[in-house]
Amino acid sequence: MHKEAAIREPLILGHKTYHQITEDVCKPIEDKAPKMWYILFGIALVIGLYGVGSIMYLLGTGIGVWGLNKTIGWAWDITNFVWWVGIGHAGTLISAVLLLFRQKWRMAINRSAEAMTIFAVFMAGTFPLIHMGRLWVGYWTLPLPNQFGSLWVNFNSPLLWDVFAISTYLSVSLVFWYIGLIPDFATIRDRAKKPVAKKMYSILSFGWSGRAKHWNRFELVSLVLAGLATPLVFSVHSIVSFDFATSVIPGWHTTIFPPYFVAGAVFSGFAMVQTLLLVMRKAMNLEAYIHTKHVEYMNIVIMVTGSIVGTAYITELFISWYSGVEYESYAFINRFSGPYWWAYWSMMTCNVISPQLMWFKKLRRSLLFTFIISIVVNIGMWFERYVIIVTSLHRDYLPAAWSMHYPSHIDIGVYVGTIGLFFVFFLLFARYFPVLALNEVKTILKSSGESYKNAPDHH
Amino acid sequence: MAEHVIYAMYDDDDVLKDGAKKLVGKGVHINEVFSPFPIHGIDPIIGVKNTRLGIMAFLYGLTGLMLATIGMRFFMVVDWPMNIGGKPNFTYLDNILAFIPISFEFTVLCAAHGMAITYLLRNKTIPGMPAQNPDPRTTDDRFVMEIRLSENAKFTADELEGMIRETGIVELDQKEVK
Numbered sequence: 001m002h003k004e005a006a007i008r009e010p011l012i013l014g015h016k017t018y019h020q021i022t023e024d025v026c027k028p029i030e031d032k033a034p035k036m037w038y039i040l041f042g043i044a045l046v047i048g049l050y051g052v053g054s055i056m057y058l059l060g061t062g063i064g065v066w067g068l069n070k071t072i073g074w075a076w077d078i079t080n081f082v083w084w085v086g087i088g089h090a091g092t093l094i095s096a097v098l099l100l101f102r103q104k105w106r107m108a109i110n111r112s113a114e115a116m117t118i119f120a121v122f123m124a125g126t127f128p129l130i131h132m133g134r135l136w137v138g139y140w141t142l143p144l145p146n147q148f149g150s151l152w153v154n155f156n157s158p159l160l161w162d163v164f165a166i167s168t169y170l171s172v173s174l175v176f177w178y179i180g181l182i183p184d185f186a187t188i189r190d191r192a193k194k195p196v197a198k199k200m201y202s203i204l205s206f207g208w209s210g211r212a213k214h215w216n217r218f219e220l221v222s223l224v225l226a227g228l229a230t231p232l233v234f235s236v237h238s239i240v241s242f243d244f245a246t247s248v249i250p251g252w253h254t255t256i257f258p259p260y261f262v263a264g265a266v267f268s269g270f271a272m273v274q275t276l277l278l279v280m281r282k283a284m285n286l287e288a289y290i291h292t293k294h295v296e297y298m299n300i301v302i303m304v305t306g307s308i309v310g311t312a313y314i315t316e317l318f319i320s321w322y323s324g325v326e327y328e329s330y331a332f333i334n335r336f337s338g339p340y341w342w343a344y345w346s347m348m349t350c351n352v353i354s355p356q357l358m359w360f361k362k363l364r365r366s367l368l369f370t371f372i373i374s375i376v377v378n379i380g381m382w383f384e385r386y387v388i389i390v391t392s393l394h395r396d397y398l399p400a401a402w403s404m405h406y407p408s409h410i411d412i413g414v415y416v417g418t419i420g421l422f423f424v425f426f427l428l429f430a431r432y433f434p435v436l437a438l439n440e441v442k443t444i445l446k447s448s449g450e451s452y453k454n455a456p457d458h459h
Numbered sequence: 460m461a462e463h464v465i466y467a468m469y470d471d472d473d474v475l476k477d478g479a480k481k482l483v484g485k486g487v488h489i490n491e492v493f494s495p496f497p498i499h500g501i502d503p504i505i506g507v508k509n510t511r512l513g514i515m516a517f518l519y520g521l522t523g524l525m526l527a528t529i530g531m532r533f534f535m536v537v538d539w540p541m542n543i544g545g546k547p548n549f550t551y552l553d554n555i556l557a558f559i560p561i562s563f564e565f566t567v568l569c570a571a572h573g574m575a576i577t578y579l580l581r582n583k584t585i586p587g588m589p590a591q592n593p594d595p596r597t598t599d600d601r602f603v604m605e606i607r608l609s610e611n612a613k614f615t616a617d618e619l620e621g622m623i624r625e626t627g628i629v630e631l632d633q634k635e636v637k
Contacts, residue, residue: 018495018600143534152534156543161560168568175575182584183598187495190595206579207588210597214582215497217510221578224516228567239560439496439598446473 010450011105013288018442021289025438026188028284030197033431036283044423051417054410055130063133065410071403072393076411077131078243079385080418083268084124085166085240086261086381089233090269091117092173095180096229099222104444105297108289111184111437112280112429113273114177119425120272121170123418128162130414158242165239169232176225182208183218184434237265244388251331251392254319260312264381267305267351270298271377278371280430289436292365299364302377306355309384313352331392339404340391343383350380463608463616464490466593467623468601468630472498475602478626479504482606485622486613491605493597512581516574523569527562593632601629 016024058065068075091114098106129138141163143153153160185205192198208214238258245257274295281290320332336344354376358364390405429435446452469475476498479489489505492498502509532551535541535558540549551558579585597603606623608616616633623631 022495022599143530151541152539154541154543155531155535155561156541156554156557158560161564164561164564164568168564172567172571175571179575179578183495186590186592187598189590190592190598202590203586205590206584206586207590208582208584208598209591210493210495211591212492212494212498212501212505212507213510214584215494216502216507217512217578217582219497220510220512221574224513224574225571228516228520228571231563232567235560235563239564242560442496442600443499 008448009293011108011289011293011448012441012445013291013450015451016288016445016449018445021438021442021445022187022191024286024288025184025434025436026191028430029188029432029434030191034283037427037431041424041427044420044427047420048417048424049420051414051420054413054417055126058130058410058414059133059135063131065408067406067408067411069403069405071396071401072390072405074393075386075390075405076407076415077127079382079389080415081124081127082240082261082385083382084120084127084418085237086265086268086385087272087378088117088120088124088169088173088269089237089262089265090273091115091120092169092176092229092233093266093269094273095176096226096233099226100230103297104448105294107437107440107444108286108294109273109277109298110440111177111180111433112277112435113269114173114180115429115433115435116272116276116426117173117269118170118177119422119429120269121166121173122425123422125166125170126414126418128166158239158246161239162243165236169236172225172229172232176222176229179218179221179225180437180440181433182206183210183439184437186210187438188434234262237262249392250325250327251335251388254316256312256316256319260309260316263305263308263312264351264384267302267309267355268378268381270302270305271374271381274298274302274370274374275378276426278367278374280435284430284435286436289441292367295367295370296365299358299370299373302373303355303358303364306351306358306377310352310355313348327397331395334395335387335391338391338395340387340394343387343391347380347383347387350376351384354380462636464634464636465606465608465616465619465623466632466634467604467606467626467628468594468596468632469604469627470601470629472496472602474627475604476501476504478623478628479604481626482604482622487606487619487622488610489604490607490610493592493594493603493605495598495600495602498602512574512578515577516570519573519577520566520570522573523566524562526569527565528558531558531561593634 012021066075066077091110094106094113095110098110129135132138141153141160143155182205185201186208189198189201189205192201238261241257241261244252245254247253277290278295281287317332317336320328323329334340354373357369357373363369394403394405396402467478469478472494475492475494479492479501482489483504492501492505494501501507528551535554536549536551592598593603593605594601604623606619608619611619614622620631620633
């Protein structure tokens with residue numbers, strides 16, 4: 001059996017047994033939902049439906065209802081897209097990269113982080129689809145034979161790379177998530193008493209029986225999927241950054257973008273995981289599994305990626321001056337001192353200063369502080385994309401074309417709506433799905449559980 | 460022909476593993492082990508061979524890479540070469556840098572999905588399949604060893620039962636299955 005140093009903090013607190021783990025995770029699914037769940041679900045649904053309404057109006061009228069103009073042709077739509085894709089990076093990173101590094105603390109958080117990833121990528125995918133204005137021709141982005149005209153899609157274009165990257169990322173994450181879910185659905189199935197629930201979970205669990213051979217395959221499939229998903233995570237946000245980096249707009253045309261975007265994505269993704277998990281662990285009584293140590297580990301990731309992002313901001317600024325390119329220098333001087341200075345400095349404060357506070361052990365182990373910072377970081381990361389996109393565009397080469405961007409109520413409605421829909425999905429997940437990889441957690445009970453660690457005679 | 464099957468239930472994975480080691484040492488053939496989570500180290504004891512799904516994943520990935528290469532060469536070089544800003548586009552090699560992202564994505568797409576589908580089919584875990592674990596508790600905190608009489612011809616049912624009882628079981632169940 002794998003031994004762990006005694007000085008390491010246990011990952012599972014309290015005196016848990018295998019059965020207790022099953023109970024703790026399945027209870028919230030089997031019990032009636034608390035009143036608070038219905039209230040939150042109701043609020044999220046109303047906001048989500050407002051977003052759906054805004055999208056319907058947009059599709060019926062055309063994308064002229066957004067606050068775009070001829071200088072600023074990209075604004076909230078792509079800002080929101082990149083923001084959501086970024087958030088969607090934590091889940092697969094947690095389950096894939098941390099699996100490869102054998103980080104056991106991932107087991108408590110990977111399931112819900114992956115769910116968050118999938119829902120966030122759904123929300124991200126909405127924006128490129130609706131920005132076509134004609135949603136129903138979305139499939140034209142696929143390489144289809146020529147009866148639609150004589151051209152193929154352009155494989156030299158980063159926008160097409162994006163189509164492939166995002167759809168691969170979404171579908172592979174979904175498969176990775178679901179393969180892990182099957183054994184846990186089987187646990188719920190075998191406990192279910194109500195016939196409808198039994199039937200539903202029996203379909204969802206695909207007839208899983210837990211044979212030794214199946215577990216053997218399960219472990220290999222998880223490992224190989226993790227190996228495939230790891231470069232995938234890095235490639236997806238690199239490709240998203242190519243949307244900008246391969247263009248010639250000052251402020252976008254930089255080679256630093258791929259690593260800088262990936263770090264930013266992990267940074268915001270972990271922040272969103274913190275926001276969700278800090279509430280979920282409390283609401284679902286999972287404090288024994290997701291405790292201060294897990295929060296601290298995630299805060300360290302936030303601190304590291306936040307520092308990478310901060311370094312990238314400063315490098316970018318320095319290079320714009322050092323390059324001696326007039327356009328490039330102006331783009332950056334304008335960013336921090338032009339009409340959008342407030343967006344730039346919000347970004348700087350939220351993303352560069354706030355993660356540095358995590359150096360203090362007291363702060364990074366404080367749950368309330370973490371919760372506040374996690375929201376601050378996500379606000380900051382939204383501003384980062386807004387700054388990159390809008391401030392680079394609003395000063396065109398000809399001063400006569402200089403402009404400002406003002407979001408319309410549809411811009412705001414669609415964005416807020418995706419947040420509502422995201423929470424609708426996440427609340428449904430928390431209600432009907434095992435939010436913890438309960439069978440995986442059982443494998444670390446003996447090596448990292450408090451009751452076993454503190455009893456050296458037991459093996 | 461009906462077959463006599465013995466299900467030995469344990470409440471701890473390590474006890475089952477030790478028990479399996481002892482039984483196999485005595486020449487008992489263990490047909491199957493059902494557990495709520497993977498028991499590390501059980502496979503060599505009961506003679507489960509390592510899966511070859513990894514090789515399949517590699518082959519699926521290779522297929523994906525090949526399809527992407529053939530596809531992009533056809534679309535962008537053979538069928539309709541596009542001259543974008545006068546950049547070289549007359550051979551695949553001239554243009555290869557632009558094709559790397561999609562080649563990579565498509566490789567991953569095919570490898571991941573190919574392997575996942577093969578995995579589900581090989582396990583016969585498909586929507587609508589009935590559960591086959593002998594006891595519903597094996598997905599919670601019980602570990603079951605399945606021993607078939609027909610595969611252990613040198614022992615009688617009573618001898619087998621006696622040996623199994625010494626391994627620290629919590630329950631013993633016998634069934635006639637077809």
